[in-house]
Amino acid sequence: AESASGNIVGGASVGADGTYKIDRLLPGEYRVHFHGGDNSSGQWFAGAVDIEDATIVVVAEGMTTTKINGAVVQGGEIEGTVTVPPWVSLARSTIHVNVYDLAENIVVSMKVDTNGKYRTQRLRPGSYKVEFAPYNDQSLAPQWFEGKSDFHSATRVEVKSAETTSGIDARLVNRGEVTGKVTLPEGTSGGNIRVHLLDLDGLSAGSTWV
Numbered sequence: 167a168e169s170a171s172g173n174i175v176g177g178a179s180v181g182a183d184g185t186y187k188i189d190r191l192l193p194g195e196y197r198v199h200f201h202g203g204d205n206s207s208g209q210w211f212a213g214a215v216d217i218e219d220a221t222i223v224v225v226a227e228g229m230t231t232t233k234i235n236g237a238v239v240q241g242g243e244i245e246g247t248v249t250v251p252p253w254v255s256l257a258r259s260t261i262h263v264n265v266y267d268l269a270e271n272i273v274v275s276m277k278v279d280t281n282g283k284y285r286t287q288r289l290r291p292g293s294y295k296v297e298f299a300p301y302n303d304q305s306l307a308p309q310w311f312e313g314k315s316d317f318h319s320a321t322r323v324e325v326k327s328a329e330t331t332s333g334i335d336a337r338l339v340n341r342g343e344v345t346g347k348v349t350l351p352e353g354t355s356g357g358n359i360r361v362h363l364l365d366l367d368g369l370s371a372g373s374t375w376v
Contacts, residue, residue, distance in 0.1 A: 167188050167191065167196045167197070167198050167223075168196060168197045168198075168199065168217075169194065169195075169196055170194065170195045170196070170197075170222070175191065175192075175196070176188040176189075176190065176191055191225045192225070193225055193226055193227045194224075194225060195222045195223070195224055195225075196222070196223045196224075196225060197210060197211070197217060197220040197221075197222065197223065198210065198211040198220070198223055198234055198236070199211075199217075199220075200236030200237065200238050201238065202238035208236075208238055209236055209237060209238070209290075210236075211223060211234055211235075211236055212235075212236075213236075213237075215267075215290060216271075239290070239291065239327050240327050240328040241287065241288040241289050241290060241291075241325075241327070241328075242289050242290075242291055242325035242326050242327055242328065242329050242330065242331065243285055243286055243287055243289065243325070243329075243330040243331065244265065244285070244286045244289065244294070244296065244323060244325060244330075244331050244334050245283070245284065245285040245286070245330055245331070245332050245334065246263075246283075246284060246296075246332065246333060246334035246335040246336070247278075247281075247282050247283050247284075247335050248261050248263070248278045248282040248283075248284070248298055248335065248336045248337075248338060249282055249335070249336070249337045249338070250282070250306065250337075250338050251306075251338075251339065251340060254303065254305075254306065254338075256278065256279075256280050256281070256282055257280045259300060259302060259303040259306070260277055260300070260301040260302045260303075261277065261278045261282070261298065261299070261300055261301070261306075261338070262275055262276065262277055262278075262298075262299045262300075262301055263275070263276055263277075263278060263284045263286070263296060263297070263298060263299075264296070264297040264298075264299055265286055265289065265294050265295075265296055265297075265323075266294060266295045266296075266297065266317065267292070267293075267294060268292075268293055268294075268295070268322075270317060273289065273294070274286045274289065285330075289325045290325070291325055291326050291327045292324075292325060293322045293323070293324055293325075294322070294323045294324075294325060295310060295311065295317055295320040295321075295322060295323065296310065296311040296320070296323055296334055297309075297310050297311075297317075297320070298310070298311075298336040298338060300338065304341070305340050305341060306338045306339070306340060306341065307338065307339055307340065307341045308338075309336055309338065311323060311334055311336065313336075313337075315365060315369075315371075316367075316369060319367070344363060346361075348361065348376050350376075359375070359376040360373055360374070360375050360376070361373060361374055361375075361376060
């Protein structure tokens with residue numbers, strides 16, 4: 167149990183029949199979280215994924231608040247392999263796999279191993295989007311699953327309870343460049359002109375001053 171100010175004020179283990187009791191609580195408002203083992207996905211009362219959406223539980227003086235029930239489901243996993251150009255060493259380059267929910271909140275971030283492989287754990291069943299992001303090698307371009315350039319165009323990845331969603335792979339490539347020359351009116355300074363690069367969705371992909 168967590169107080170309205172965010173402090174954990176009590177907890178209890180669940181019995182063999184699924185019942186629990188948290189006692190010695192001061193009168194007030196609380197949020198209750200149900201959580202299981204390492205490969206399970208918990209929830210807040212009543213059925214909320216995030217604390218902000220949890221239903222407030224009111225405890226009155228000398229009274230027992232009942233029917234504060236919840237469920238713990240077995241989580242799912244996402245696994246895959248990230249490949250890079252042969253001249254890039256995964257032993258020296260840090261590649262992160264970032265998993266987002268559909269509200270654009272990051273729920274898991276992890277590094278691939280030296281073979282480019284990764285596997286998440288304890289994901290709540292549902293839809294996610296996966297980003298592959300080089301953190302210390304600026305020569306590599308980040309991407310989303312299935313080669314997409316941003317969150318909104320990224321393909322959804324579905325996670326089911328007690329199952330592994332495999333084949334969520336990526337092939338990272340080197341960044342490219344666009345160069346050119348802007349012809350200026352006589353007497354015009356190039357420092358006041360900026361060149362913008364947009365993708366086909368109209369989103370900015372980069373810019374530079376002339």
